[in-house]
Amino acid sequence: MKPIGIIHTPFTSLExxxxxxxxxxxxxxxxxxxxxxxxxxxxxxxxxxxYLLYQFHMAKRxxxxxxxxxxxxxxxxxxxxxxxxxxxxxxxxxxxxxIKENIITVRGIDVLDGTPIFDIKPYIAAFDSVAESxxxxxxxxxxxxxxxxSDHRFVG
Amino acid sequence: MKPIGIIHTPFTSLExxxxxxxxxxxxxxxxxxxxxxxxxxxxxxxxxxxYLLYQFHMAKRxxxxxxxxxxxxxxxxxxxxxxxxxxxxxxxxxxxxxIKENIITVRGIDVLDGTPIFDIKPYIAAFDSVAESxxxxxxxxxxxxxxxxSDHRFVG
Numbered sequence: 001m002k003p004i005g006i007i008h009t010p011f012t013s014l015e016x017x018x019x020x021x022x023x024x025x026x027x028x029x030x031x032x033x034x035x036x037x038x039x040x041x042x043x044x045x046x047x048x049x050x051y052l053l054y055q056f057h058m059a060k061r062x063x064x065x066x067x068x069x070x071x072x073x074x075x076x077x078x079x080x081x082x083x084x085x086x087x088x089x090x091x092x093x094x095x096x097x098x099i100k101e102n103i104i105t106v107r108g109i110d111v112l113d114g115t116p117i118f119d120i121k122p123y124i125a126a127f128d129s130v131a132e133s134x135x136x137x138x139x140x141x142x143x144x145x146x147x148x149x150s151d152h153r154f155v156g
Numbered sequence: 157m158k159p160i161g162i163i164h165t166p167f168t169s170l171e172x173x174x175x176x177x178x179x180x181x182x183x184x185x186x187x188x189x190x191x192x193x194x195x196x197x198x199x200x201x202x203x204x205x206x207y208l209l210y211q212f213h214m215a216k217r218x219x220x221x222x223x224x225x226x227x228x229x230x231x232x233x234x235x236x237x238x239x240x241x242x243x244x245x246x247x248x249x250x251x252x253x254x255i256k257e258n259i260i261t262v263r264g265i266d267v268l269d270g271t272p273i274f275d276i277k278p279y280i281a282a283f284d285s286v287a288e289s290x291x292x293x294x295x296x297x298x299x300x301x302x303x304x305x306s307d308h309r310f311v312g
Contacts, residue, residue, distance in 0.1 A: 042232030076198030136202030
């Protein structure tokens with residue numbers, strides 16, 4: 001498993017970063033894919049949304065219980081999206097706006113500048129749409145998620 | 157990056173396997189998480205759906221262009237969910253039915269028996285729901301996806 005590229009975003013510090021794409025609103029980021037993989041991006045530009053699988057590269061440790069950004073109680077790490085999971089893989093769904101050769105531009109990006117990326121997958125409604133779901137402890141609205149900002153609790 | 161457990165499913169051969177959770181219908185699978193991570197599963201049982209991030213362990217090679225199961229044309233690998241991507245990570249959304257200690261039971265599982273798993277994340281509608289999307293070349297209906305079965309094109 002090795003990075004296929006790097007994500008560039010306006011967020012150079014964890015302080016005041018959006019915690020999810022829905023908090024990142026109109027923020028643009030670019031994903032610079034290594035040129036050897038450019039051919040793999042063919043046909044991707046016709047999808048509106050993509051999954052990004054990336055490395056939480058600032059998380060150097062693991063914790064099996066954490067207090068998530070949107071909660072005040074400790075939760076099992078696998079019931080959260082915290083970076084401190086045993087494998088430091090992050091998942092975000094972002095809007096695709098443009099692809100030029102090996103550079104992908106996306107909107108609503110919630111990761112730190114310089115984040116290594118492992119994979120990009122098309123969001124396919126026929127595979128991925130979930131009509132009804134329940135979100136356990138996570139009862140915040142999209143508006144509350146959008147307003148929330150990161151801090152340093154999951155670093156180092 | 158190392159597996160945190162193993163997925164057990166009824167699918168011991170790629171032949172005739174569903175290609176996506178929506179094709180797996182009511183099939184049950186269990187995820188056996190290593191006991192050292194059991195504490196990380198706390199609170200997960202209150203979520204209805206989870207993301208599974210796993211290894212396409214039968215895919216030994218990479219191809220930057222493939223003909224996807226639901227298509228007859230070659231597409232860039234990143235515009236598909238094919239296993240032959242440079243990092244062989246798979247992503248599925250499944251229904252959670254039960255957790256007992258380190259054993260998670262899920263419904264609608266579309267992976268091969270013995271698949272190594274890297275991560276589990278809660279599906280959180282406030283983060284993940286996509287109201288409107290376009291799926292490029294993938295124009296098949298959920299019903300067509302559900303009827304489609306795998307073959308050996310992405311093995312070895």
